Amino acid sequence: xxxxxxxxxxTHTTRCHHAEGTEEEYIQTALRCGYQVLGFSDHTPxxxxxxxxxxxxxxxxxxxxxxxxxxxxxxxxxxxxLHIHIGLEAEYFPAYLPWLKEEKERLxxxxxxxxxxxxxxxxxxxxxxxxxxxxxxxxxxxxxVEGLETGLYACxxxxxxxxxxxxxxxxxxxxxxxxxxxxxxxxxxxxxxxLAGLTCQNRGDGTLGYTTDAFWQIAAEYPIKAIVGCDAxxxxxxxxxxxxxxxxxxxxxxxxxxxxxxPGLE
Numbered sequence: 433x434x435x436x437x438x439x440x441x442x443t444h445t446t447r448c449h450h451a452e453g454t455e456e457e458y459i460q461t462a463l464r465c466g467y468q469v470l471g472f473s474d475h476t477p478x479x480x481x482x483x484x485x486x487x488x489x490x491x492x493x494x495x496x497x498x499x500x501x502x503x504x505x506x507x508x509x510x511x512x513x514l515h516i517h518i519g520l521e522a523e524y525f526p527a528y529l530p531w532l533k534e535e536k537e538r539l540x541x542x543x544x545x546x547x548x549x550x551x552x553x554x555x556x557x558x559x560x561x562x563x564x565x566x567x568x569x570x571x572x573x574x575x576x577v578e579g580l581e582t583g584l585y586a587c588x589x590x591x592x593x594x595x596x597x598x599x600x601x602x603x604x605x606x607x608x609x610x611x612x613x614x615x616x617x618x619x620x621x622x623x624x625x626x627l628a629g630l631t632c633q634n635r636g637d638g639t640l641g642y643t644t645d646a647f648w649q650i651a652a653e654y655p656i657k658a659i660v661g662c663d664a665x666x667x668x669x670x671x672x673x674x675x676x677x678x679x680x681x682x683x684x685x686x687x688x689x690x691x692x693x694x695p696g697l698e
Contacts, residue, residue, distance in 0.1 A: 436680060436692025440670060441471030441519065442545060442589060442624065442661035447491035447499060448475045451665040455506055461667040463514055469693065470670075471517035472503055473545050478553070479531045485555045500539045517697055519543040521589060524579030525553045533584070543697060545624070545661075546585035548576050548593070561596040561642075566604035569594050573608040577615040586694045587659055588616060590626035592647040597639045601646040609650045617654040622691055625679055627672060628663035652686035659691040 443458055444451035455472065462470040475490035486492070491499060500518055507516040522532060522544045536544070551557035551571060560572045572594035580588065591612050595605055616623050629643030640646075651658070660679050664670050680690045 435677065436690055437468045438466055438673065438676070439469035439471070439659075439692055440467060440662045440664065440676075441469070441473060441517065441543070441587070441659070441694050441697070442521070442626070442663045443470060443472045443474075443670070444521075444663075444665050445472065445474045445499065447495055448489055448665075450489055453667040455502055457667040458664065458670060459506060459510055459514060459516065461670045463510075465671055465673050467514065467670070469515040469517065469697075471519050471543070471694070471697070473519040473521045473543070474499060475547070476520040476522040476532060476544075478525060478528045480553070480555060481527070482555050487554055489554075496535060497539060500541060504540075517542050519545060519586070521545050521547040522585070523547060523549055523554075524575055524582070525550075526578075527553070529582070529584070543586040543694060544584055545587050545589045546576075546579050547589040548572065548579060551575060560594045563594055563598055569598070569604045569608040573611040576612050580615050580619050580621050583619075585621065586696060587622040587624050587661075588612070589624045589661060590629055590642055590663070591616070591623045591651075592642045592644055593626075593629070594642075595640045595644055595647065596629075596632060596642045599638050599640070601640060601644065605640075605646070606650065609647050613651045613654040613656055616651075617656045620657075622657045622659045622694070623651060624661040625658050625683060626661055626663050627675060627679065628665070628669070630675075648683065648686060648688070652688050657689045657691055658683045659694060
């Protein structure tokens, strides 16, 4: 079976305040490594109800137009060398989705990937990457399913991020994983195998990290599709072609179809 195209749709920029490197440096790294497609999906801003709240992990609303304008110019500059797509990584914040949909349409943003980091809003909601109880895992799964059912997202990023600080793949972990996989299969939305999560698995603190084999072994029981994402926060995090290919082969070995391109961006 031929390997999928070498692509990445999960690339950040310095606007999120926790990534490094210019957009052009990511593009040049992608070209050097042989990627055919590079999608930028920095953390979306939100038009928060609380005007005093400023997120530490995302651009401001007034920066969004510049983000799109910068990437559109680079897409034109490198059009004969690389397919560049302009997207965002967005949570499921129901009260703020109408604003995001309007901005997506107005600015011609091509796709959204679903990164379910916070419950309802990061103004007050719990961060799902540090669960304290089985109820937190259930709430994460509930939010994921509700978000997927909107039909707004091209894929679910790091689907098992809720296991990041969980200590065992127990009954609660399995139940939340199955709920997510069932919804992804039912709605035909790909799950992302997140390479960045692999760095969380050897912290020595007894926690699972995420991008766990146990999750993907459960996913293989459902008719889901997967795509591998670098979740690059530095240009060097694109320079992982051998690891990307290794994980594509791992998923294929489980019987999971591996996509090279996201639906709608072929």
